[in-house]
Amino acid sequence: MRALLEARGLRLAFGGVKAADGIDLDVMEHEFLAIIGPNGAGKTTFINMTTGYLKPQGGTITYSGAEITGRRPRDIVRRGVARSFQLPQLFSEHTVEENAALAIASREGIWSPFAPLLRPAWRQEARELLDRFGLLPVAGQRADALNEGTRKLADIAMAVALKPRLLLMDEPTSGVAAAEKMGIVETLVRVLRDARVTAVFVEHDMDVVERFADRVAVWSQGRIAALGPPAQVLADPAVQRDVIGIERPAAGVAHA
């Protein structure tokens, strides 16, 4: 296996806060890498830098052999890196189906002023996608009418619709009801494995991490404190004290 994404020495500070303080990380092709760590550790910042939303003050990011450091989000997406958001970013005046279709349109080319967005082929693809996420029943609802967990899923579905090679998910299960969580993650993982997508996901639920991650990276104050297989990392007393000790009780509860 080779690294699909290579981060080297990423640094970014907001005022005095070091959100990234020398991040070195290789994400291997086809692996599922979980990122865990306390609030404010810099997990979202890492995703923001990788997807071009924030420009690192130092270090480099290489994707599939090409350097993408500081490039625009648009350029990075077009190379095959998609993301979902900690707070779902949906088009609130559109239906769920239209949201998905807009993602498909973005992938296929949006510059056609004559054929409708909901053309048969895209509509069918959108509905198949929503079906895999169990979202078909709400396909016709406006995005702003959905509950938190459903919005989250729709947000991820839109990222998946882009058919990325690398998908970065920021807390995909936060806001999802505890009872539904495992089923949803299972579905999601199946969809991603089928599409041979490499995935990085920030996760606060250690059960999810244990079951679905190939490797875990532990974030702490802008650094990677530990990295390895879940069984090994989660058993580390320091990780248990600093991350799991705080996070376990919070798992399953909607996370700000």
Next chain:
Amino acid sequence: MTQPRIELLLALLGAAAMVLAAMATPWLKFVLTLALAKGIAVLGIMLLLRAGQVSFGHALYVALGAYTVAFLAPSMPDAALLLVAAALGTTVAGLLIGLFVSRYREIFFGMLNLALSMVFYSMLEKFYHYTRGTDGIRVPSLTVAGVPLDRVSYEWTIFGMALVLALGFGVFARVYLASPLGQALSAIKTRETRLDFMGVSSRNVLLSAYVLSALMAGCAGALIAMTSRHVTPLLAYWTASGELVFIAILGGAGGVLGPFLGAAAYELVRVYAAATVADMWQMILGAVLLLVILFARGGIWGLLSSRLQRGRVA
């Protein structure tokens, strides 16, 4: 019947009603031509409203289209050619200015457009040698397909051009708004950054709508010049831009019929108000705007379409 079919039917009925009204009351032809022209310009404003952007400067393109006609008419008196020239000129201007203003949003977008239109206004006023300043320029008699026309046929011709353009732009806007590009406009309003994270340049999406809106305003300006036969810098004045936004809100931004309903209502009320209560025109405008904002956010089209929908459900 599907929603687009109903809208098309209403548009054709409206067009027929206008033709009948113009036949019954000849002086209405002038008012209705102006209403159609303004409706076309407002249609462009509506595209930008879909993206949540309000331009307070689109009179610039109306005036540019009108002055293009006035400048070229002496050497090229054919109405169709003049219309094409105005369309081309305003499209190019819309592209150049759009490349700049499409970087800005909301109040900055609105005010930049306003500022540019005021620069244009003062240029029209100051370069007297070319524009005859506030006196404006008279548009000489035009020909249609090389033939000079008598007054009545000429008026009918311009009225017909306005009607055909209004229908054409209306149908195009309807199709455009349902397309991915048109839908991306409302996506700009609600979650612009997501578009960029899906690989779409939201700026170019807005730019495409901006260029279209400039083209529409330019054609409107050409029609206004051909109808009124006199262009003045007032066409570019900021109140003229405000009027377009006013009509957009009055007619409703929810459908492509809104701009035309708004423009027709606006022009007709204005004519009757001028004849009966001349000094109260501003007050009527203010009161109507207040009523629309308080009680009918969807404008005239909003009221009409909700009634239609209720009719279909029942």
